[in-house]
Amino acid sequence: MSEPANTAPTDPRPAAGPDWQPRIIGFLCYWCSYTGADMAGTARMKYPPNVDIIRVMCSGRIDPELVTTAFARGADGVLVCGCHIGDCHYITGNHKTMARMPLLKRILLDMGIEPERFRHEWVSAAEGEKFSKLVAELTEQVRRLGPLDWPGLMRARGVGHGMDLKAWGE
Amino acid sequence: MSTNPNNAAPVAKLKIAKYWAASCGGCDISLLEIGPNLLELIKIADVVFWPCAADFKYEDVRNYPDGYIDLCFYNGGIRNSEQEEVARLLRRKSKSLIAYGQCAVDGGIPALANLKTVKGIFNASYHDNPSIDNPAGVEPQPVTPSEYGDLEIPRFYPQVLRLKDVVPVDYEIPGCPPQSDRVWEAILALAGGQVPLQNRNVKVACYDKAVCDECKLEKRNVRIKEFKRVHTSIPEPGWCLLEQGYLCVGPATRSGCGALCPAAGMPCEGCYGPAGDVVDQGTAMVSAIASMLDARTEEQAQELIDQIADPTGTFYRFTLASSHLKARK
Numbered sequence: 155m156s157e158p159a160n161t162a163p164t165d166p167r168p169a170a171g172p173d174w175q176p177r178i179i180g181f182l183c184y185w186c187s188y189t190g191a192d193m194a195g196t197a198r199m200k201y202p203p204n205v206d207i208i209r210v211m212c213s214g215r216i217d218p219e220l221v222t223t224a225f226a227r228g229a230d231g232v233l234v235c236g237c238h239i240g241d242c243h244y245i246t247g248n249h250k251t252m253a254r255m256p257l258l259k260r261i262l263l264d265m266g267i268e269p270e271r272f273r274h275e276w277v278s279a280a281e282g283e284k285f286s287k288l289v290a291e292l293t294e295q296v297r298r299l300g301p302l303d304w305p306g307l308m309r310a311r312g313v314g315h316g317m318d319l320k321a322w323g324e
Numbered sequence: 325m326s327t328n329p330n331n332a333a334p335v336a337k338l339k340i341a342k343y344w345a346a347s348c349g350g351c352d353i354s355l356l357e358i359g360p361n362l363l364e365l366i367k368i369a370d371v372v373f374w375p376c377a378a379d380f381k382y383e384d385v386r387n388y389p390d391g392y393i394d395l396c397f398y399n400g401g402i403r404n405s406e407q408e409e410v411a412r413l414l415r416r417k418s419k420s421l422i423a424y425g426q427c428a429v430d431g432g433i434p435a436l437a438n439l440k441t442v443k444g445i446f447n448a449s450y451h452d453n454p455s456i457d458n459p460a461g462v463e464p465q466p467v468t469p470s471e472y473g474d475l476e477i478p479r480f481y482p483q484v485l486r487l488k489d490v491v492p493v494d495y496e497i498p499g500c501p502p503q504s505d506r507v508w509e510a511i512l513a514l515a516g517g518q519v520p521l522q523n524r525n526v527k528v529a530c531y532d533k534a535v536c537d538e539c540k541l542e543k544r545n546v547r548i549k550e551f552k553r554v555h556t557s558i559p560e561p562g563w564c565l566l567e568q569g570y571l572c573v574g575p576a577t578r579s580g581c582g583a584l585c586p587a588a589g590m591p592c593e594g595c596y597g598p599a600g601d602v603v604d605q606g607t608a609m610v611s612a613i614a615s616m617l618d619a620r621t622e623e624q625a626q627e628l629i630d631q632i633a634d635p636t637g638t639f640y641r642f643t644l645a646s647s648h649l650k651a652r653k
Contacts, residue, residue, distance in 0.1 A: 217607065217608075217611050218607035218610045218611055219602075219603070219604045219607040219608065219611070219648065221607075222604060222607055222647065222648040222649050223604075223648050225648075225649060226648040226649050226650075239621065239622065249619070249620070249625075250611075250614050250615045252619070252622050252625050253613075253614035253615070253617045253619060253625040253628070253629065254610055254611060254614035254615075256625065256626055256629050257610050257613070257614055257629050257632070257635055258607070258610055260629070260632075260635050260636070261606060261607075261610065261635055261636045261639070261640075264439055264635075264636035264637075264652070265439075265636070265649045265651075265652050265653065266652040266653030267649075267653065302653075304649065304653075307653060308650065308651075311481075311482045311483060311651075312481075312482075
């Protein structure tokens with residue numbers, strides 16, 4: 155695997171500026187949370203369209219690397235949802251998630267990413283309403299914090315192969 | 325360059341160079357650690373630049389024709405403008421540029437400074453520290469006017485970068501420091517023409533698998549009940565340190581060292597960087613450790629996680645500049 159570039163070249167949405175809208179990546183497990191989100195849709199509940207949902211088979215599959223990659227490539231927030239503890243289709247998949255995400259949260263905090271940008275919740279297949287409220291709440295939190303724009307931050311510091319580096323204070 | 329009086333015909337010898345940037349100097353020592361093989365090295369190669377061991381100036385390197393150096397070992401990350409300038413210079417003058425040691429490959433220990441802002445680093449270095457006496461609050465300035473003209477010092481960059489962030493790199497030798505016998509094998513392979521001098525970020529002198537693969541300690545399939553630290557308790561010999569609760573980064577670390585630390589009762593610190601195709605060592609370790617906890621509820625998991633003293637510093641100890649996020653906001 156070659157190293158991914160720290161940019162999001164194909165996304166036309168502005169990463170910052172007056173037209174900015176929060177960009178949130180949602181990792182949802184197939185069996186509960188994705189079905190819950192689907193339920194919110196079929197029940198025609200209204201919630202902000204800012205979460206780009208990525209379906210995974212189990213929340214235990216969500217490597218913390220996926221979350222840091224999302225931030226590094228320009229996400230303003232990340233949402234991770236899985237089955238409630240005890241409801242996992244694979245018995246203990248979400249037991250791994252329940253330990254990984256709080257640990258990851260501490261790392262994100264050290265990297266200067268506000269804790270409100272990262273949310274980890276259990277959403278069952280019946281909890282469409284919980285999901286819609288969750289998305290509305292998270293979007294509002296991220297909107298208040300403003301753009302994160304990690305690729306822009308790295309570009310401004312001149313980080314990247316062959317780029318001219320800007321010294322601090324120039 | 326060199327003439328050997330014992331040889332009638334001049335031998336085409338390799339030209340090697342070594343440079344240190346943001347690093348501790350241990351990499352220079354590790355090259356000397358090849359021991360008697362140094363005599364073999366001198367038979368096949370001439371040193372044309374090595375600030376730690378030989379008296380060459382930057383000017384000498386500038387006067388070499390492009391591509392003059394065959395093997396150039398660059399250890400250390402890029403912290404300031406001097407290191408970047410020399411990296412670009414050596415890239416131009418070298419056929420093969422090799423990132424030597426963990427600082428050049430993944431940022432290493434100096435890259436832990438990426439967890440702080442430049443303001444914070446300057447504050448700790450020049451103002452707010454018990455050992456500092458600086459009532460005037462003086463900070464080094466990039467340019468200082470003097471009667472002899474402007475004096476310049478290297479400019480400080482906002483974060484530590486890897487060598488390959490600045491110039492294309494042919495080979496990477498990970499490790500802090502790289503193990504000398506592996507290094508010697510790599511040098512022989514490069515010098516003997518068994519591998520091409522030009523390549524792109526190929527890791528050599530190491531294996532793809534994790535340190536656990538080389539580790540001799542016994543796995544008992546026990547889950548972690550509490551986290552311990554080496555300065556507060558003594559591990560049971562022969563038993564996997566991670567299972568005993570010592571934060572061993574072996575599962576997320578590339579092998580090649582021979583699992584020396586766990587064999588001596590010290591948890592792996594992760595100095596060979598991420599194993600295999602993994603890019604981000606820290607999150608790989610988060611993933612590994614979280615699936616080993618003896619926790620059935622969220623509260624139990626949280627309680628165990630709170631016992632980990634410094635997850636970022638421990639899991640990214642040698643690879644912060646290679647992580648996805650690279651530095652603090």
